[in-house]
Amino acid sequence: MTSIRALAEADLPAVADIYAHYVTGGVATFDETPLGVDQWRAKADGIAGAGLPFLVAEVDGAVAGYAYVSQYRPKPAYRHTVEDTIYLAPGHTGRGLGKLLLAELIKATGQTAARQMIAxxxxxxxxxxxxxxxxxxxxxxxxxxxxxxKHGRWIDTVLLQLELR
Structure with a gap:
């Protein structure tokens, strides 16, 4: 059974493990050192403190992915613009979890003061x-x-934007 729900404290080790996979083995993130659980706790607290969503996809009782938004840039004029982040656990890609997470993330973010979402x-x-x-x-x-x-190669980033309202 699959569900999308808000992040819980107990999910942080799984979130850290999922992210570590992409940090060490890919280029989806430009981080080069995985974040520890305490770092994820601080990040999650900051997101919650800003009134923004942090969601997990749970499959058969285990965290199979996560998604959140955070302020796009730290300067005050960007306060209505957020950047989304979505990662799926290895073995859970290609099953529609990203679609479920993004749909719920957009819906939840639409209930905030955010007007633009950047990927x-x-x-x-x-x-x-x-x-x-x-x-x-x-x-x-x-x-x-x-x-x-990263990993011996230069990488471009593509910017995508969604107007929330």
Missing amino acids: VIADSGDPASARLHKAFGFEEVGRLRAVGF
Whole structure:
């Protein structure tokens, strides 16, 4: 059984493990060192303190993915713009969990003061994330060329934007 729900404290080790997979083995994130549970707790507390959603996908009682939004940039004028983040556990991709998470994330974010949602996607050659976002109405608004260097290669990021209201 699959459900999408708010993050709970007990989910933090699974969230840390999922993220660590992408930090160490891929280029979806430009972090090079995995975050520990305490770092994830601080991040989750900051997101909750800002009144923003942090969701998990649970499959048969286990965390299979997560999604959250955070302020796009720290300067005050960006306070109505958020950036989304979605990661799925290895073995849980291609099953529609990203679609479920993004749908609920957009819905929950629509209940906040946010007006714009930005997706910053590393262009690794896999179009899945961009395709997912475009299915929800995100439009490509830019490309930053060779802005990340990880695992011996330069990586572009693609910017997509969704107007929430």
